[in-house]
Amino acid sequence: MSTNLHIPKNCQYCGNLFTARTTTTRYCSHKCNSRHYKQIKREEKVKGTLQETTRQQANPKPEFSPTDTLANKDFLSITDASKLIGVSRWTIQRMIKRGQLKAVPFGRKHILARHQIENLFNQ
Numbered sequence: 001m002s003t004n005l006h007i008p009k010n011c012q013y014c015g016n017l018f019t020a021r022t023t024t025t026r027y028c029s030h031k032c033n034s035r036h037y038k039q040i041k042r043e044e045k046v047k048g049t050l051q052e053t054t055r056q057q058a059n060p061k062p063e064f065s066p067t068d069t070l071a072n073k074d075f076l077s078i079t080d081a082s083k084l085i086g087v088s089r090w091t092i093q094r095m096i097k098r099g100q101l102k103a104v105p106f107g108r109k110h111i112l113a114r115h116q117i118e119n120l121f122n123q
Contacts, residue, residue, distance in 0.1 A: 012036065075111045078103065084117065 007020040011028035013036040018028035027033040070076065070084045078096075082089045095101045096110070100120070103110035 013039075074114050076114055076117070077109050077111060081112050081117055 003021055005021055005023070007023065007025075008017060009020045009025065010017055011032050012026045013032040014028065016028050027036065070080050073080065076084065078089055078092050081101075082092045085092075092101065092112075096103045096112075101112055101116050103112050105111075
């Protein structure tokens with residue numbers, strides 16, 4: 001269906017004068033339409049990033065330290081004990097093998113009593 005409409009309009013992207021064949025045409029070409037769409041999407045992304053940044057600055061996350069939760073435990077896994085002392089897991093395993101620490105199997109893990117770790121430093 002063709003129309004005999006010839007409506008003079010200004011392009012919403014580049015501002016050039018063009019003749020529209022429909023009442024809903026907003027751009028002078030497909031290129032202007034694509035560029036304006038990309039510009040809008042780019043501005044939305046920047047606006048979203050700025051809002052996220054201001055939201056993070058307004059509500060900072062509390063600092064999480066793994067030693068805070070480990071300080072309250074009476075029994076520690078080998079990984080937890082290594083984090084608490086600040087050594088590798090292998091160091092804890094070597095200490096168990098040498099008999100400096102006693103670990104009890106618990107399922108697939110080995111558990112250490114916290115007082116053993118404290119006794120290492122109180123000797």
